[in-house]
Amino acid sequence: MLRLIFWRLVQFPLILAVIFVVTLLLAWVVPGDPLSTDDGREVKPEIRAAMQRQYNLDKGAIHFGISYLKGVVLGTDRAWPDFGPSLHHQDERVSGIIGDSLPVSVMLGSAALAVALFVGTLAGVIGALRPGGLLDLSSLGVALVGISLPNFVTGSVLLAVFAGMFRWFPVSGWGSPMHVFLPAVTLGLVPAAYIARLVRLGLADIMSSDYIRTARAKGLSRHTALFEHALKVAYLPVLSFMGPAAASVMTGSFVVEKLFNIPGMGDHFVNSVINKDQFLILGVVLTYSTMLVLFNLVVDVAYAWIDPRIELG
Amino acid sequence: MVKRIFGLIFLMFAIPILIGGFSDPQPKADFVFSTTTEHNNRDPQRMTYLHDIRLTHALFETLVILDFNDMQTHPGVARAWEISDDGLTYTFYLRDNARWSNGDPVTAHDFVYSWRRAMLPDTASGYGHFMFFIKGAREFFHWRAQQLEQYVQAFGEGGGSEAAAREYWARTEEKFAEMVGLSAPNERTLVIHLNRRTEYFLDMLAFATFMPVHPPSVRAGVVFNADTGGLMDDPMYWTDPDRLITNGPYILKDRKYRRYNYLVANEYYWDRASMKNNSVLEMIVSNEQSQLLAYEFGDIDYVPVVIPDIAFDLIQQDRNDVHAVPMAGTYFYNFNCSPTLNNGQPNALVDWRVRRALAMAVDRSQIVQYVMRLDQPPAYSFVPPASMNFYTPPVEVGPRFDPQAAKELLAEAGYEDGGELKGMSILYNTNGGHENTAQAIKSMWEEHLGVVVTLEGVESKISADRGRSLDYTIRRAGWYGDYADPTTWLDIRRSDDENNTTKWMNSEYDRLLDQAADATDPDSRLELLRQAESILVKESPMVLIFHPVEVALYDPDRVKGLGINGWSRIRFERVSVDKKPSAGKGQ
Numbered sequence: 001m002l003r004l005i006f007w008r009l010v011q012f013p014l015i016l017a018v019i020f021v022v023t024l025l026l027a028w029v030v031p032g033d034p035l036s037t038d039d040g041r042e043v044k045p046e047i048r049a050a051m052q053r054q055y056n057l058d059k060g061a062i063h064f065g066i067s068y069l070k071g072v073v074l075g076t077d078r079a080w081p082d083f084g085p086s087l088h089h090q091d092e093r094v095s096g097i098i099g100d101s102l103p104v105s106v107m108l109g110s111a112a113l114a115v116a117l118f119v120g121t122l123a124g125v126i127g128a129l130r131p132g133g134l135l136d137l138s139s140l141g142v143a144l145v146g147i148s149l150p151n152f153v154t155g156s157v158l159l160a161v162f163a164g165m166f167r168w169f170p171v172s173g174w175g176s177p178m179h180v181f182l183p184a185v186t187l188g189l190v191p192a193a194y195i196a197r198l199v200r201l202g203l204a205d206i207m208s209s210d211y212i213r214t215a216r217a218k219g220l221s222r223h224t225a226l227f228e229h230a231l232k233v234a235y236l237p238v239l240s241f242m243g244p245a246a247a248s249v250m251t252g253s254f255v256v257e258k259l260f261n262i263p264g265m266g267d268h269f270v271n272s273v274i275n276k277d278q279f280l281i282l283g284v285v286l287t288y289s290t291m292l293v294l295f296n297l298v299v300d301v302a303y304a305w306i307d308p309r310i311e312l313g
Numbered sequence: 314m315v316k317r318i319f320g321l322i323f324l325m326f327a328i329p330i331l332i333g334g335f336s337d338p339q340p341k342a343d344f345v346f347s348t349t350t351e352h353n354n355r356d357p358q359r360m361t362y363l364h365d366i367r368l369t370h371a372l373f374e375t376l377v378i379l380d381f382n383d384m385q386t387h388p389g390v391a392r393a394w395e396i397s398d399d400g401l402t403y404t405f406y407l408r409d410n411a412r413w414s415n416g417d418p419v420t421a422h423d424f425v426y427s428w429r430r431a432m433l434p435d436t437a438s439g440y441g442h443f444m445f446f447i448k449g450a451r452e453f454f455h456w457r458a459q460q461l462e463q464y465v466q467a468f469g470e471g472g473g474s475e476a477a478a479r480e481y482w483a484r485t486e487e488k489f490a491e492m493v494g495l496s497a498p499n500e501r502t503l504v505i506h507l508n509r510r511t512e513y514f515l516d517m518l519a520f521a522t523f524m525p526v527h528p529p530s531v532r533a534g535v536v537f538n539a540d541t542g543g544l545m546d547d548p549m550y551w552t553d554p555d556r557l558i559t560n561g562p563y564i565l566k567d568r569k570y571r572r573y574n575y576l577v578a579n580e581y582y583w584d585r586a587s588m589k590n591n592s593v594l595e596m597i598v599s600n601e602q603s604q605l606l607a608y609e610f611g612d613i614d615y616v617p618v619v620i621p622d623i624a625f626d627l628i629q630q631d632r633n634d635v636h637a638v639p640m641a642g643t644y645f646y647n648f649n650c651s652p653t654l655n656n657g658q659p660n661a662l663v664d665w666r667v668r669r670a671l672a673m674a675v676d677r678s679q680i681v682q683y684v685m686r687l688d689q690p691p692a693y694s695f696v697p698p699a700s701m702n703f704y705t706p707p708v709e710v711g712p713r714f715d716p717q718a719a720k721e722l723l724a725e726a727g728y729e730d731g732g733e734l735k736g737m738s739i740l741y742n743t744n745g746g747h748e749n750t751a752q753a754i755k756s757m758w759e760e761h762l763g764v765v766v767t768l769e770g771v772e773s774k775i776s777a778d779r780g781r782s783l784d785y786t787i788r789r790a791g792w793y794g795d796y797a798d799p800t801t802w803l804d805i806r807r808s809d810d811e812n813n814t815t816k817w818m819n820s821e822y823d824r825l826l827d828q829a830a831d832a833t834d835p836d837s838r839l840e841l842l843r844q845a846e847s848i849l850v851k852e853s854p855m856v857l858i859f860h861p862v863e864v865a866l867y868d869p870d871r872v873k874g875l876g877i878n879g880w881s882r883i884r885f886e887r888v889s890v891d892k893k894p895s896a897g898k899g900q
Contacts, residue, residue: 032774033781037361038744040777040790042811043439046458050434053541078550085549090354092570093549100570117322164606171610172603174572175337235318261600263571274744276774305317 001304008297016289020069023285027278028061034087034276055087057278068282083283088275094283097268101252102287104174105264108187109250111180113242115188116195116249120238123192124199128226131204139196146193155186155259172261183260187253191245195238202234236303243299247292251284340567340575342594344872344888346615347604351571351597355552357524358431361439363793363881366521367617368595371576371885372559373526376405376424376503379519381878384702384797386515390419390525390560391503400510400833401448405503412581413527414564421497426528429489434458435543440522440795446514448494448506456492457485464542471540478537482544509830512838513798520796526551527558562588562886571597576885589874589889608866614890615875616866617883621746624864625686634868639860641700641879642793643692643802646739646754646856647780650817654736655784661734662786666726668853672712673719674761675754681859684749692857694850695792695806696799699860700879704799704839707847711857716761723762731763739766740780741789742773750858751789780814788814791861794880799842800826806849817854 035051036042043051052058056067071082083094123139130136162182163171169182203226206212212225252266265284272280354360357373376391391405411419431438432450434457445451464473464481490496494506507514517523534550537543551557554565562584563576574595578588596613598604601620607613619627627635648662648671661667677691690697693711696704720731728734739755741747751768758764766787771779779785794801805812808823822845829841850857865877874887 031778032772033778034774036774036777036781037439038773039362039793040773040780041361041439042777042781042814043361044442044811046434046454047437047439047441050458050543051437053543054435054437054545078547088353089351090359091352091356091549091552096549097570114322117318121318121322171606172598172600173339175339231318258600261598261603263569263597267571267599274772274774302321 001301004300005297008293008300012293015293016286019289020282020286021065023282024061024065024068024278027273027276027281028064030273030276032276034278055085055279064278068279072286083286084279086280087277088272088280089277094279097280098265098283098287101263101265101268104262105252105257105266106250108180108183108256108262108264109246109252111184112187112249113191113246115184116191116245119188119192120195121199123196124203124234125226125231127196127200128203128207136200139200143193143196143200146189146196149189151186151190151253151255152259154189155183155256158182158186159259172259174262179260179262183256183262186259187249187256191241191249194241194245198237198241199231199234202237203230206230206233239299239302242302243296244292246298247288247295250295251288251291337569339569339573339596340592340594342575342592343590343892344592344615344885344890345594345596345613346617347596347598347607347613348617349597349599349601349604352574355557355565357521357526358427358436358438358441360521367881367883368574369521369524370561370882371563371593372557372561372565373521373524374411374561374582375519375521375523375525376407377515377518378884379516379797379882380876380884381797381880381882382876386519389519394515400512401507403505403507403514405505407501407503408583409501410583411560412583414559414579414581415527416581417527417529417558418500419525419560420500421503422500423525423528424503425495425497426531427525428495428523429493430526430531430546431522432489432493433485433544434461436546438522440520443517443520443522446507446511446517448508449492450495453489453492456488460485461542465540468542473539473542475537475539478539478542481542482537510833511830512832512835513796513800516796516798525560527560530556530558563593566592571599573597584886588886590886593885593888605866614867614872615888617877617881618863619866621685621687621864627864627866628687633870634866636865636867636877637687638863638865638877639690639697639699639879640793640863640881641697642791642861643695643697644689644791644858644861645692645695645789646858647785647788647790647815648817648854648856649783649786649788650815650854651783654786655782658736660786661726661728661736664726665852666722667728667734668856669712669851670719670723670726670762671758671764672853672856673715673722674764675757675856675858676714677858678714679757680750680753684753685859687862687864689859689862692859695846695855695857696802697794697860697879700794701797701799705843706799707843707850710847710850712850712853719762723764731758732765734762734764737764737766737786738769739787739789740769740771740776740785742776743770744773747789754856754858783814783816787856790814790855797880799839799846800829803842803845803849806854815854817852819848819852822848 035048056064068084071084076082079093079095086092086094086097123143127136127139163169169178173179207230212230215225252264254266254270257264257266268280268284272284348364352365353362354365357369360366374389376389377386378389379386390407390411392408393406395404407421413419428444430436431441432444432454434454460481496504498504530551534547536545538545554568557565559579562579562582564579566577567575576593578585578591598607601623604616605623608616648668649660650663652660652663654660681689681691693708694706696706698706698708723731739751741751748770755766755768758766780788792802803826804810807813807826808818825841825845829838832838832841867875871891873889
C-alpha cells in the first residue's frame with residue numbers, strides 16, 4: 001500500500017511536466033493576440049512592445065515556460081505557487097483566481113458527488129432487488145433520462161420549477177447552503193445515473209453467481225446476501241468511476257456555473273482559452289491535472305478501505 | 314459494507330462544511346446595479362475597458378468632471394483653473410479639502426506622479442498616448458524606452474541588478490523633470506504645458522487615465538526588474554480592497570471575484586455632504602436571464618445593458634422602466650484600403666468608388682428594423698450626430714441606400730458585372746451577435762450588386778490580430794467615444810494612427826485635422842473637422858452601418874438622479890433609490 005502511494009508520488013511530477021509542456025505549446029501556437037482588447041482598440045506599437053516585455057511574452061515559448069515553471073515551483077514573494085498574472089483580468093494573480101474559484105467548485109462538486117452516490121446507489125439497489133420488476137424498469141428509465149439529458153436542460157427545468165415557481169431556492173448566485181442545492185442536483189444527476197447502472201448491473205451479475213447461490217442455499221437471507229456480500233463487490237466499479245468523476249465534477253462545469261451564476265473553475269476552462277490568457281490556461285490545466293492524479297490515488301486507497309482483501313502495489 | 318458506503322456519502326457532504334463554514338452573503342447597499350463580466354482592471358492608468366472606467370469614476374476623482382448630460386466640465390479636485398491666451402498653458406488650483414480615503418491631502422505632486430506613471434513604457438498604459446498632448450511627454454516615453462533597450466544591451470540576459478535598475482531610474486526621474494511640461498510649483502498648484510492648442514483638453518482631463526493614484530500605496534507595490542531594468546508595477550498589490558486608497562466619492566470596501574464589488578462612501582471626500590447614497594453594490598451576474606430575474610424580484614435597481622434579444626422583448630411590453638439609450642458610438646465594417654492584399658493580389662478596394670458602391674448597396678433601415686431590431690439610428694457619418702450638441706456631422710455626404718446608383722458607380726470603377734469583383738470576405742468576431750448583420754449585408758451585396766462575398770466568423774482576438782496585420786478585405790469593427798469631441802472618432806482615421814487598420818491614407822484629411830488642432834476660433838475649428846469628416850464619409854474607407862442603442866432597466870419612480878447617457882458614465886454619488894418596491898413589480 002505505502003509502496004503504491006510512493007510510486008504514484010514519484011510519477012506525479014513527470015506526468016505534470018509532460019502535461020505542462022504540451023499545454024504550453026498548444027497555448028502558444030493558438031492564433032490570436034492575448035494583449036488585444038475585445039473592443040478592438042489598438043495601442044501604440046511601442047506600448048504593445050512594453051506590454052509584451054512586462055508579461056515576458058517577447059522572448060518565445062521556451063523562455064516563457066522556464067520562467068513560468070520557476071514561479072510555480074519556487075513561488076514568489078507574493079504567492080506560492082505563483083502562476084503569474086492574468087493577462088485578461090489584470091488585477092488578479094492566477095493563483096488568486098484559482099484560490100477564489102477552486103473552493104467554490106470543490107464545494108459544489110462534493111455536494112454533487114454526494115447526491116450522485118446517494119441517488120445512484122439507492123436506484124441501483126432498488127433495481128437489483130426485483131430484477132425486471134416495475135421498480136427496476138422505472139429506475140432504469142430514470143437512469144437513462146439522467147444520462148441523456150444535458151445539464152442545461154435539467155438545470156433550467158429545476159430552476160424554473162423550484163426557484164421560479166415555488167421560490168424555494170434562490171435563482172442564482174453563491175454564498176449560502178441554499179445556493180448549492182439546485183446546482184448540486186443538476187451536476188450530480190449524470191454521475192448518479194452512471195452509478196445506478198453500475199450498481200444495478202454489478203448486483204445482478206453477482207446475485208446470480210455461484211457463491212451467492214451457495215450462500216443462499218445454506219440459508220442466508222436474500223437481504224443479507226445482497227447488502228453484506230454482493231454490494232461490496234458490485235461497488236468496486238463505482239469506486240473506479242469516482243476518481244475521474246470527482247476530478248471533473250470538482251473542477252467545475254462551465255454550463256452549470258453559467259446557468260446558476262456560480263463563480264467556480266468551469267468558466268476558466270473556456271474563457272481562458274478564448275482570451276488567450278496563457279498564464280491562466282496553464283494554471284487551470286496544472287490544477288486540474290494535479291487533482292485528477294490525486295483523486296485516482298485516493299480511489300485506489302479507497303478500494304482497499306472498502307474491501308480489505310484487495311492487495312495493492 | 315452499507316455503513317462504509319454511507320460513510321463515503323457523509324464525507325462528501327462534510328467537505329463543503331469543512332471548507333467554508335459557508336455562509337457568505339453579499340452585502341446590502343443603497344444602490345445596486347449589475348454587470349455581466351468581471352472587471353479587467355482597477356488601475357486608472359492601465360484600464361481600457363468601458364465597464365472598468367465606469368466603476369472607477371466612483372473611486373477616483375479627476376481635476377475636472379465632465380457631466381455627459383449637459384456636456385459641461387465642472388470642478389473636481391481642482392476648484393479653479395486658468396488657461397493662457399495661446400491655449401498652451403493650464404494652471405489648476407487644487408481644493409484645500411481634497412483628501413485621500415486615508416486622510417492624506419490630494420496634492421499636485423500626486424497628479425504629477427500619476428501622469429508620469431501613464432507616460433512610462435514600464436506601465437504599458439493602453440491610453441498612455443493621451444498624455445502625449447502634454448509637452449515633451451512623447452519624447453520622454455521614447456527616451457525611457459530607449460534607455461531600457463540600452464539597459465538590456467549593457468547587462469544582457471541575467472546580468473542586471475536591482476541597483477543598476479535603480480540607477481537608470483534615477484536618471485529617468487531627472488529627465489522627466491527636464492523634458493516634460495508638467496510641474497507642481499506647490500502642493501496645491503499644477504501647471505501643464507501643451508504641445509499645441511487643444512480645445513478639448515479639459516474634457517480629456519476628465520478621462521480615467523488622468524485620475525490621480527495615491528503615490529505611497531502604489532510605490533509599495535513597485536519593484537525593480539533586474540532583467541529588463543524597468544519598474545515592475547504590481548497592480549494586483551495596491552488595488553486590493555485592503556490597500557486601495559481612493560480620492561473619489563467611494564472606497565472599495567469589499568469584493569468577491571466574479572460575485573460583487575461593494576463600495577461605501579469615502580468619509581474624507583470633499584463633497585461628502587451632497588452625496589445621495591452611502592453605498593453602492595455592483596453585482597456580477599454572468600447569466601443574462603438570471604440578471605433579468607434578479608431585477609424583476611427587486612434585488613437589482615439598475616441594469617445598465619441587457620442583451621438585444623431580451624431587450625427586444627422588453628421593449629414590446631411597453632414598460633416605463635425600459636430605457637433605450639442611443640450610444641456615442643458607431644458600428645461599421647472596415648475596408649482594407651491598401652493597394653495590394655497580403656497574398657500579393659491587387660486590391661480592388663483601393664478605389665473609393667468600389668467602396669462607396671458597396672456602402673450604397675447596404676439598406677441600413679432593414680438591418681436596424683429586422684436584424685438588430687432596436688431601431689438603432691442608421692449611420693451616415695462616423696461621428697454619431699446625437700453624441701455632442703455642438704457638432705453637426707456631414708450626414709448629407711454619407712452614402713445612402715441606392716442600388717441603382719451603386720451599380721452605376723461600380724460600373725464606373727470598371728466592374729460592369731459585380732461578379733467580377735472577387736475575393737471579398739467579411740471577417741467578424743463570433744462573440745456578440747454579429748453574424749446576422751453579416752448575413753444580411755452579404756445577401757444585400759449579392760442581390761443589389763451581384764458581388765459574392767464569403768463570411769468568416771472568428772474569435773475576437775483573432776479578428777484583432779488579422780485586422781492589425783491587414784489580413785482581411787472587409788472586417789467588422791466599432792468605435793465608442795472617449796471624450797466629448799469629434800476628434801475622439803476622427804483621429805483614428807489619420808494616416809499614421811495605430812487604430813487606422815484600414816490603411817486608408819488621405820493627406821488632405823490629415824492636413825484638415827492638423828489645421829483644426831491649431832485653429833484658435835472654436836467655430837472654425839469645428840467647421841474644419843466637418844470638412845475632414847466629409848472627405849472621410851465620401852471616400853468610405855468603411856461601411857457605416859448604425860449607431861448602437863443599449864437598453865437599460867430601472868424604475869424611474871424609484872431610482873432618481875441616474876442621468877444615463879450614451880457615454881456609459883454614471884455619477885453614482887448622485888443616485889438615490891427609494892427601496893419600497895413599486896406596485897406591480899415582479900409579476
